[in-house]
Amino acid sequence: MQPYEERLSAPRSWWFIAFLIGVSMGLIMLPFGTLPMLGGLIGGAALACVAVSSYGSARVRVVADSLVAGEARIPVSALGTSQVLDAPEAAAWRTYKADPRAFMLLRSYIPTALRVEVTDPEDPTPYVYVSTRNPEALAAALTAVRSA
Numbered sequence: 001m002q003p004y005e006e007r008l009s010a011p012r013s014w015w016f017i018a019f020l021i022g023v024s025m026g027l028i029m030l031p032f033g034t035l036p037m038l039g040g041l042i043g044g045a046a047l048a049c050v051a052v053s054s055y056g057s058a059r060v061r062v063v064a065d066s067l068v069a070g071e072a073r074i075p076v077s078a079l080g081t082s083q084v085l086d087a088p089e090a091a092a093w094r095t096y097k098a099d100p101r102a103f104m105l106l107r108s109y110i111p112t113a114l115r116v117e118v119t120d121p122e123d124p125t126p127y128v129y130v131s132t133r134n135p136e137a138l139a140a141a142l143t144a145v146r147s148a
Helices: 012-032 034-055 087-094 135-147
Strands: 004-007 059-063 066-069 072-075 079-085 103-105 113-118 127-131
Touching (some): 004 135, 012 034, 059 135, 066 127, 072 103
Parallel strands (some): 103 127
Antiparallel strands (some): 059 066
């Protein structure tokens, strides 16, 4: 059983915007006839939905002694202390406190995050920043895997 799994899916408003992009493409194609308008509507909406789905498909998991954040797989043994970040602190670590060498899986529509120090001396990455809706549960899962 996995101690933690989360998909950083996009908010519903983004799906509505994708639909509106399809409507816009349909209106742009309207002067060329009904069939091009339908093609623009369907094609524009489909492409926008693919983009929203792709961006919102990032997953955060703690599995097999590793933190999997998006495409990155980091062994828990290489991670140090975790810091739960509320919305203002997460915003600070995304902006003026951020280190350019850090690994960041961030989504602007998720206000909270978890910051975990990287303790591997051969890794130049100082910390991992992961947007998550439940940073306390992710920190607890990392602690549980580390102590097991």
